[in-house]
Amino acid sequence: MINWKEMKNLHVISKLEQILNKWYGVELLWADSHSKIQSSHLDKGYEFKNHFFKVQMGMSIGHEYIQQDFEKVSAVFSDVSDQTIVFESFFKHIKFVASKVVVDGEFLGTVMAYPFVSDSITDEEKDELIKQMVDCGASESDAKSAFSHLKKMSAVDVEYLEELVELVSEEIIEFHEEISKREERINELNSELGDKYRYHMMIGKSKKMQQIYRLLEKVSSSEASVFIQGENGTGKELVAKAIHYYSPRKDNMFLAVNCSAFNDNLLDSELFGHMKGAFTGAIKDKKGLFESANGGTLFLDEIGDTSLSMQVKLLRVLQEGTFLPVGANSPKRTDVRIIAATNKNIKEMMQKGEFREDLYYRINVINVNLPGLKDRSEDIPILMDHFLKKRCDEMGLPLKTFSKKCMEKMLDYHWPGNVRELENEIERVVVLAGDDKIITPDLLSPRILEAVGSVRGGSSGGMVSGINTNGTLKAALEELESIMIREGLKRCNFNKSKLAKELGVSRASLIMKVDKYGLDKRKKAANE
Ligand SMILES: Nc1ncnc2c1ncn2[C@@H]1O[C@H](COP(=O)(O)OP(=O)(O)O)[C@@H](O)[C@H]1O
Ligand SMILES: [Mg+2]
Known part of the structure; x- marks a missing residue:
């Protein structure tokens, strides 16, 4: 219907x-x-x-x-x-x-x-x-x-x-x-998503992601420390959670700490806890994350941002299973699995002496390297569908869809903020779309709308010169588009179906562009 x-x-x-x-x-x-x-x-x-x-x-x-x-x-x-x-x-x-x-x-x-x-x-x-x-x-x-x-x-x-x-x-x-x-595709996806294209909360069908799922399957059952590397928004925390929730420790706590969010003293007390009176304001004993996560998993995010003295303390917990709360005289014991992550180039940091090699080798028993989204663009459509469905469900809206053009734009963009950026963009356009069922490209953020993908070659092989390249990219592209259509109309004897095919656009969109740029034959004839 x-x-x-x-x-x-x-x-x-x-x-x-x-x-x-x-x-x-x-x-x-x-x-x-x-x-x-x-x-x-x-x-x-x-x-x-x-x-x-x-x-x-x-x-x-x-x-x-x-x-x-x-x-x-x-x-x-x-x-x-x-x-x-x-x-x-x-x-x-x-x-x-x-x-x-x-x-x-x-x-x-x-x-x-x-x-x-x-x-x-x-x-x-x-x-x-x-x-x-x-x-x-x-x-x-x-x-x-x-x-x-x-x-x-x-x-x-x-x-x-x-x-x-x-x-x-x-x-x-x-x-x-x-x-x-x-x-049909969404139904297909929903049934497929069951196994092959997802792992815990992670989604992606690319070869690279599937390799990661296989690695994670093996890692989860072990007790080994894991080191996760990847740009911001590639899903490092998601990986850490997946490892924990498929591991024998799943019934105990998964705790995460962002090491870059605290100064050294605060991080010390956050991780290891403190005794009453250890410093001004320490009005009672406080448990640290290493103690709270006992029997579970502790995720040390942005570990590349820790100081060298903090790194020594971390090494000690990893090697001996003991730590010293701030202000305490005797060490405490803990059994915590460590998963650490960073978006920094840790090898380079080690060469510069900013990161301790012994700590690195102690954590890096298993290494997970998450690829950036631009290196696995096959995952973009499936992620788009996933976030769209999630967002519409959350907002109690009927399921929306992306227009073809919108999908193309999303594929052309290079996603420096990776999956997080993609997720945010979708939340944004769902709100902007209001009651509209179809998400059209005009709703996209300008940086995505202006993304330029591979340029389609014109069949005439003609060169277009004389475009003003000083203005915005959008203006230049529009100028190019207008010239290509004007020349093309002449070449094809104003046969729009033929030109649409040559330019690789639909006839409808060509007619709209002809109108937009005022290239209609009869109106032009009247002006010339
Ligand atoms: N493969 C994926 N499938 C589904 N959601 C993902 C995926 N990767 C990342 N995300 C989502 O993107 C956001 C950023 O992920 P996060 O794990 O915090 O990234 P990072 O820690 O690498 O910056 C989160 O909301 C997360 O749920
Ligand atoms: Mg993170």
């Missing part, structure tokens, strides 16, 4: 609707397979762009006339194979263009551009129409002004109009197919 109500939110459709309003003064309507009008035209307070239609809908049963027209169209479309046809409406000499929406051989509805008249309409025909309108309940002056607002179209105009309306139905078909495919 097509969700017709959603159509008006589709960027391409609303853009095409604007073009139809602007160029031809017609309204874009659509109805489902039962000829039930699903566009907003029957809504209370709808603002008509076409004056004739407005006058018609002011008549007592004006909406039934358009309803009849849709029924007639459905009947015709069930008999003929044409996709788009020019029809005569209930009102004499009034015409409209309709295009059918058929998916997998099933008739799902109709799109209509209504109303206009032929430029060859005679005065007698005009009078006939006005008389009919008056018979249907319009005042004579309303009927006359309604007629005067109708666009009088030449045969060439009508051909263009047919092309545009057909484009709308094609977009609806494509959208519908995309949604069905996506739903």
Whole structure:
């Protein structure tokens, strides 16, 4: 089933609707397979762009006339194979263009551009129409002004109009197919995610991540210390948790401490605890993390940020299982598994004497190296789906989807903040999307929107020069785009389907760009 109500939110459709309003003064309507009008035209307070239609809908049963027209169209479309046809409406000499929406051989509805008249309409025909309108309940002056607002179209105009309306139905078909495919994919993902593409809370289908899952499986059952390296946001803490929750220690505590968040004294007391009176403000004994995590796992995040004296203390716990709380005279014993992480280049730190080698070798029994997201971009779509679903569920919203273009932009971007940045971006666009089901690229943060991926080569092999490269990247790209389309239109003799193929864009998006850059043939001819 097509969700017709959603159509008006589709960027391409609303853009095409604007073009139809602007160029031809017609309204874009659509109805489902039962000829039930699903566009907003029957809504209370709808603002008509076409004056004739407005006058018609002011008549007592004006909406039934358009309803009849849709029924007639459905009947015709069930008999003929044409996709788009020019029809005569209930009102004499009034015409409209309709295009059918058929998916997998099933008739799902109709799109209509209504109303206009032929430029060859005679005065007698005009009078006939006005008389009919008056018979249907319009005042004579309303009927006359309604007629005067109708666009009088030449045969060439009508051909263009047919092309545009057909484009709308094609977009609806494509959208519908995309949604069905996506739903299938999400179902697939949900069932697949069970094992291969996830480990504990971690998600990713890339070879690199799958290798990590296999390593983690082996590591979890052992007691060995683990050292995790990776850029910010690559999931180091997630790895530490996965190791703990699949280990024999899972029923005891997993505690984490960010070593870079404390100065030396505070970290000392945080990790090892202190005795009452050890320093000003120490009004009672305090347990440290090494004591609290007894029997469990302690995650030392950003261990590269610890001082050399702290490193000595850490080495001692690791080697002897003992530590000294601040202000205490005798050491305490603990049994803690250590997992440490850093985003720093630890080898370089050792060479500079900033990190103790003995500590490094003691922790680095098992080494997990997490790749940056840009080195496993296969994981981006699956992560996008995951975070999108999570966020929509949390907010109690129906599941949204990303438009194709949006997906492309996300794939082109290099994600310096890795999975964390991706997660934040998705939270952001879900909020910005509001009630819209489709997340379009305009919602993306500018840095992502402006990401440039691999450039598609033009088939003409032409060079484009003379672009102003001093302004913003966006302006330069738009200039390039406009030049490529202008040149391309000439080369393809204004055959937009052909050019769209050459440029690797949809016909709809090419037509929108032609409009955006004012490259329309007829308007140009008028200006030259
Ligand atoms: N592979 C992954 N699958 C799902 N979520 C992930 C993955 N990697 C990271 N995240 C999420 O990204 C955020 C950052 O992860 P985190 O483990 O804190 O990264 P790091 O400690 O490396 O900076 C967290 O919200 C985490 O849940
Ligand atoms: Mg972290």
